[in-house]
Amino acid sequence: MYFNYTSIWRPIKSRKKPQTLHPPIRANTNPPSPWAKSDTEKTNVFARHLTKVYKPHNAMPDPEITRKLTSRPPSSETLQPFTTGELQGVVKHLHPHKAPGLDQITTLMIRKLPQGGIKAILHLLNTITRLGYWPRSLKRARVIMILKPGKDPTDVTSYRPISLLPVLSKILEKLLLSRITKELPPQTRIPSHQFGFRKGHSTIQQCHWLTDTILKAFEERKYCPAVFLDISQAFDKVWHPGLLLKIKQTLPYKYFTLLQSSLQHRYLEVSYKNAISPPILMQSGVPQGSILGPFLYTLYTADIPITTKTTLSTYTDDTAITTTHLNPTVTSRYLQAHLQKIELWTRKWRLKINETKSAHITFTLRKDSCPPLHINQTIILQTDMVKYLGLHFDKRLTWREHVTKTRKQLDLKTRELLWLIGKRSPLSLTNKLLIYKTVLKPIWTYGLALWGCAASSNLAKIQR
DSSP states (O other): OOOOHHHHHHHHTTSOOOOOOOOOBBSOBTTBOOOBOSHHHHHHHHHHHHHHHTSOSOOOOOHHHHHHHHOOOSOOOOOOOOOHHHHHHHHHTSOTTOOOOTTOOOHHHHHTOOHHHHHHHHHHHHHHHHHTOOOGGGTOEEEEEEEOTTSOTTBGGGEEEEEEOOHHHHHHHHHHHHHHHHHSOHHHHSOTTBOTTOTTOOHHHHHHHHHHHHHHHHHTTOBEEEEEEOBTTTTTTOOHHHHHHHHHHHSOHHHHHHHHHHHTTOEEEEEETTEEOOOEEOOSSOOTTOSSHHHHHHHHTTTOOOOSSSEEEEETTEEEEEOOBSOHHHHHHHHHHHHHHHHHHHHHTTOOBOTTTOEEEEEOSSSOOOOOOEETTEEOEEOSEEEETTEEEETTOOOHHHHHHHHHHHHHHHHHTHHHHSTTOOSOHHHHHHHIIIIIHHHHHHHHHHHHHHHHHHHHHHHO
């Protein structure tokens, strides 16, 4: 059975889901700032907010890093020109419905170009790589602010910036990333503890690894404390000189000049309805919405300290540190030593850990817990349950909290569809049944399966 989209869309065309209102916003609540009501005022408030976001925690120059960046190797090979086959392979896989950047060039336009147009683009991209200069027109992004779910619509911090880059810039980034991937082995580009941005790895593998570690500790009657660190605005606060140094030390020098030009003089323009803000200089952070952004962040954080007594695992900026031992005091000593190294590392590379949002939990079947830990002279909050990558881990690993919250979310999603399948819906009974079988039934089945998995996990622990 399949959807008849025409028969569904026509009856509800004049009865769409109620749209979200656009109330006035303000930058500060304490002390309260003036309300921004017009589109232009809102755009300026968003622009001033992003100016603070894309600014490093510490803008003071580092003489040692500056000296290393200005030094040049005696000889370096040049980047080989891209071929027509490489460009056509990238163009072929462009998403046809992606929103364009400020130049209003869509991916569909690029895909419909004749062979002469493809050759002209190839000549342009090869000229950029030969000169090592990323044009400013390809670095200007259009930013749209999207309200985060469940957040206050009057607070400027409740909005997430979505950056729309020019299509030609994305094509060049894909070509560069493909070259880097072929030239460097995976262990050089991505450390083993990073589960994000890796082929064949996802949040499932990361959560499975953590669950397996905890269950092994339960079997051996050990303590398994874990620290979950929250890095404040990790992608937005990447220090550009530090990132360029790591690019220079890790990648072949032929990529350094081009990537340096890509990071410098990058501007954003906030677009809200019919208003556009003045350009905003991006003084820190990896390019949001770009192809190279995740790779550059992984490169920047690849040298985060690790120890032999603890296990570090990261998924993008979500960091978890675990260890196991029969003595709870020993486990805390291991974790505290590791946290001290990370504290020094974040201070050197100008990242900031949010101590209030970080969590410390002791996974154990015993009654007592491990001694408290601290970072940046602040004690990390000890808790009996922590949410990590969408899963709620409790200290006994019963999954009770996760099942309860997930079922509430499923019920909420079901209620959100009542305007479409309720008694007052203009849809026919056939279309309502189609929505039930394709949307609601899988949701409810997932909820029951989730409850069954939690029950079987608890039964397995009881049998041990």
